[in-house]
Amino acid sequence: MHYAARMKLVKPSAIRELLKLGEDPSIISFGGGYPDPSLFPTDGLAESYRSTITEHGRTALQYSASSGLRRLREQVAARVANDGTACDPDQVLILQGAQQGLDLVGKMLIDSGDTVLTENPTFLGALVAFNPYQPRYHAIAMDGDGIDTDAVDAFFRGGGRAKFLYTVPDFQNPTGVTMSLARRQRLVELARTHDFIILEDSPYRDVRFQGPAIPTLLSLDTDGRVIHLGSFSKILAPGLRLGWAVAPQPVIDKLTLLKLAADTQCSTLNMLATSRFLDAHDIEAQIARIRDIYRGKRDLMLAMLRAHFPQSVEFTEPNGGLFTWLTFPAGFDTAQFMAEQAVPLAKVAYVPGATFFPTDGPCNHARFSFSTQSDEAIEAGVARLGALLRKTL
Amino acid sequence: MHYAARMKLVKPSAIRELLKLGEDPSIISFGGGYPDPSLFPTDGLAESYRSTITEHGRTALQYSASSGLRRLREQVAARVANDGTACDPDQVLILQGAQQGLDLVGKMLIDSGDTVLTENPTFLGALVAFNPYQPRYHAIAMDGDGIDTDAVDAFFRGGGRAKFLYTVPDFQNPTGVTMSLARRQRLVELARTHDFIILEDSPYRDVRFQGPAIPTLLSLDTDGRVIHLGSFSKILAPGLRLGWAVAPQPVIDKLTLLKLAADTQCSTLNMLATSRFLDAHDIEAQIARIRDIYRGKRDLMLAMLRAHFPQSVEFTEPNGGLFTWLTFPAGFDTAQFMAEQAVPLAKVAYVPGATFFPTDGPCNHARFSFSTQSDEAIEAGVARLGALLRKTL
Numbered sequence: 001m002h003y004a005a006r007m008k009l010v011k012p013s014a015i016r017e018l019l020k021l022g023e024d025p026s027i028i029s030f031g032g033g034y035p036d037p038s039l040f041p042t043d044g045l046a047e048s049y050r051s052t053i054t055e056h057g058r059t060a061l062q063y064s065a066s067s068g069l070r071r072l073r074e075q076v077a078a079r080v081a082n083d084g085t086a087c088d089p090d091q092v093l094i095l096q097g098a099q100q101g102l103d104l105v106g107k108m109l110i111d112s113g114d115t116v117l118t119e120n121p122t123f124l125g126a127l128v129a130f131n132p133y134q135p136r137y138h139a140i141a142m143d144g145d146g147i148d149t150d151a152v153d154a155f156f157r158g159g160g161r162a163k164f165l166y167t168v169p170d171f172q173n174p175t176g177v178t179m180s181l182a183r184r185q186r187l188v189e190l191a192r193t194h195d196f197i198i199l200e201d202s203p204y205r206d207v208r209f210q211g212p213a214i215p216t217l218l219s220l221d222t223d224g225r226v227i228h229l230g231s232f233s234k235i236l237a238p239g240l241r242l243g244w245a246v247a248p249q250p251v252i253d254k255l256t257l258l259k260l261a262a263d264t265q266c267s268t269l270n271m272l273a274t275s276r277f278l279d280a281h282d283i284e285a286q287i288a289r290i291r292d293i294y295r296g297k298r299d300l301m302l303a304m305l306r307a308h309f310p311q312s313v314e315f316t317e318p319n320g321g322l323f324t325w326l327t328f329p330a331g332f333d334t335a336q337f338m339a340e341q342a343v344p345l346a347k348v349a350y351v352p353g354a355t356f357f358p359t360d361g362p363c364n365h366a367r368f369s370f371s372t373q374s375d376e377a378i379e380a381g382v383a384r385l386g387a388l389l390r391k392t393l
Numbered sequence: 394m395h396y397a398a399r400m401k402l403v404k405p406s407a408i409r410e411l412l413k414l415g416e417d418p419s420i421i422s423f424g425g426g427y428p429d430p431s432l433f434p435t436d437g438l439a440e441s442y443r444s445t446i447t448e449h450g451r452t453a454l455q456y457s458a459s460s461g462l463r464r465l466r467e468q469v470a471a472r473v474a475n476d477g478t479a480c481d482p483d484q485v486l487i488l489q490g491a492q493q494g495l496d497l498v499g500k501m502l503i504d505s506g507d508t509v510l511t512e513n514p515t516f517l518g519a520l521v522a523f524n525p526y527q528p529r530y531h532a533i534a535m536d537g538d539g540i541d542t543d544a545v546d547a548f549f550r551g552g553g554r555a556k557f558l559y560t561v562p563d564f565q566n567p568t569g570v571t572m573s574l575a576r577r578q579r580l581v582e583l584a585r586t587h588d589f590i591i592l593e594d595s596p597y598r599d600v601r602f603q604g605p606a607i608p609t610l611l612s613l614d615t616d617g618r619v620i621h622l623g624s625f626s627k628i629l630a631p632g633l634r635l636g637w638a639v640a641p642q643p644v645i646d647k648l649t650l651l652k653l654a655a656d657t658q659c660s661t662l663n664m665l666a667t668s669r670f671l672d673a674h675d676i677e678a679q680i681a682r683i684r685d686i687y688r689g690k691r692d693l694m695l696a697m698l699r700a701h702f703p704q705s706v707e708f709t710e711p712n713g714g715l716f717t718w719l720t721f722p723a724g725f726d727t728a729q730f731m732a733e734q735a736v737p738l739a740k741v742a743y744v745p746g747a748t749f750f751p752t753d754g755p756c757n758h759a760r761f762s763f764s765t766q767s768d769e770a771i772e773a774g775v776a777r778l779g780a781l782l783r784k785t786l
Contacts (some may be wrong), residue, residue, distance in 0.1 A: 001590065001617075001644060002556055004504045004526070010650050034456055042450030049442040057435030061630035063427055096489060096656035103655045107525055111397045128654045132500055133397070163395055197394065224394075237454035239661035251394060257403050261521045262496045263489035267660055268632035 006112075009131040013124060013355065028381035029349040030368040033173060033322050036297075039290050040237045041281065048277040052269065060269045066260040067252070068094025068244075069271040075278050076230070076244045083205075084219035085228075085246070093252050093259060094266050098203050098243035101229040102129035104258045105199055105245075109163050110135045117155070117165035119147050121325075121356030121365070123173045123201065126166055137358035138162065144316075146172070146179025149186040156194035164197035169217060171204040171321025174356045174367035178319055181214050188220045196225070203231040203243070204321035206287050209295040211319055224248040232274060234322075235287050240270045294322065294371055301370040301378050308386025310393045315368075322371040325353070328364040329393065335363060341392065346384040399505075402524040406517060406748065421774035422742040423761040426566060426715050429690075432683050433630045434674065441670040445662065453662045459653040460645070461487025461637075462664040468671050469623070469637045476598075477612035478621075478639070486645050486652060487659050491596050491636035494622040495522035497651045498592055498638075502556050503528045510548065510558035512540050514718075514749030514758070516566045516594065519559055530751035531555065537709075539565070539572025542579040549587035557590035557620075562610060564597040564714025567749045567760035571712055574607050581610055584618045596624040596636070597714035599680050602688040604712055617641040625667060627715075628680050633663045687715070687764055694763040694771050701779025703786045708761075715764040718746070721757040722786065728756060734785065739777040 073089040080087040110133035120139030169179035231243035335352035353365025466482040473480040503526035513532030562572040624636035728745035746758025
């Protein structure tokens, strides 16, 4: 088999191997960023699928438009409008999860050798999606307010060129950090000054535990420079594989052509049943329930980390989302510790941080997810790991 | 927006615009290759979705493996084994329809400028999927026995190079032609001699009206050179968006990494409900029903073409699938005729043939689908078009 050159960049990812570790029922895994399945609205969805197939089977099981079901695009557009951006349904493309948006935007924009700007660290799935298009990465430092916009400016002023900047501004994966309003305003301004596109990936946006929502980059942009990705995975269920892109219509038209080429369309049935669920149920109540549960899990995990981990281990205190980001003392290797001690001795898994750095990164970080495990498992897992760490550090 | 160079090859396709024409309810469209929706097993699927969500909601709505649900891969492997090829479930990747296989195989194999061999004409969706990877096409002539294997041999003996050959051997889209056994054997032999891969796309394979099935290229290959694509779209329902690839495991592993990058996975719910449907129902009986109905529609369309079209218009007599391919007198422009006469005067649409030729092709062909329209519409549409043609030709 003579593979294309791009396949050199397509390799199994550490996180995927780790999810396999987590499948061992004796291991408590804080690795996967899975939603808590007890929060899935199973009764409502069961009824929605039943009635969709029974009443509209011939439509629901047939081919439909590549751009996605019109009613569902209207519902997404209404949510986007409610979140601060006037949005026509023709500016919405329904995707096979937001992940597909990463693939299609990469395909649309990246020529081999182009530089993509990312946060440092950044979402691994974005790197996995972009890699086949053979970009180079320039990773920009973050702090508690998100990406360092001065560093973005300096990159361009120093002669750097990049087609787009990829960011997860709300409760970032993996750090849990949220970009401040001032940084967002500055970033949108910089995009205009230096002529680049912002790819705003915000699957966790509705999973906010406290404080008011900060305007999306999409809503701050007046220049058509933001492509925004959202998802039903965290507020409804990931098994439906439904997300969306919002962008100026000419961009959506291009992405729709790529969607058609890639997989024709999303499942008509999933789109129709989801649309029906949204019409028949109060999704805001569902989101409020998710927020309450995850807020409680975050509080529990942070309390347990404070109580059981050595003080030399720092961690972020996210205002939403699924993750906290741990920083161990310099030189501590979280991957080695996990393989040699955490998994065999404490029966606990997480994601070592090095995997989230687009280029070489430090080995002393880890991503802990608090969304999937039960309260009991969070307590037991953090306590066991803390006891082990106190012996080691 | 500074698009990647590959976007020059990403354009709206004629067939997509035509499907829009067909949406006008006053037009009888033989354009779209849609299954007859009255054949969808709606009751069985409604029950399958209801029980899947009710009994296994937490699993069905959650993330699952990128390679696809294990049980569904077993079921596909069993069908492939039944069709002449020993197949392990690890040699199966579940796809978002066979279309996704075209995208992922293109991504895996095509470097910019590589030559892809195709039949002439060929499936438009394959060209649409391959185009973003910037191949060149070398299209090989066909006759009633399928692709001209001597011409394939001559291409390579003349110094041509190509990584893979794309074929739809069973009831080809658009021509309805089936590749003979002798040609299949020769093609597999040539693949070994000249070191190329065969991409066998066979979504219509089970929709055979008469005669025994001819062995798949996959089953004839002993050298790991065939990637086979199949689909539930024609035997169950396209709205589920489920298809599969079968290939040697190292190739499936690469495709699985690309699937993960492209959209994480297929809908867990759709995979689980489809698997359950296959366990609970007799899919062979469903396929027999589809064959009977489409055979009747083929017979009707061919009889109507014989009765109403001028003798100067020739057409194929497919042994299966959804399509017949019409050849009008040399110089007759089927696209112009459709726009200026067939649609406005006869209220009938089809797909002009030029769109199916990878490089320049003649304008005197058309693809007629007999699968979607009712018997009454087939009768009325062909009669109206025939009357118009008799005035013109």
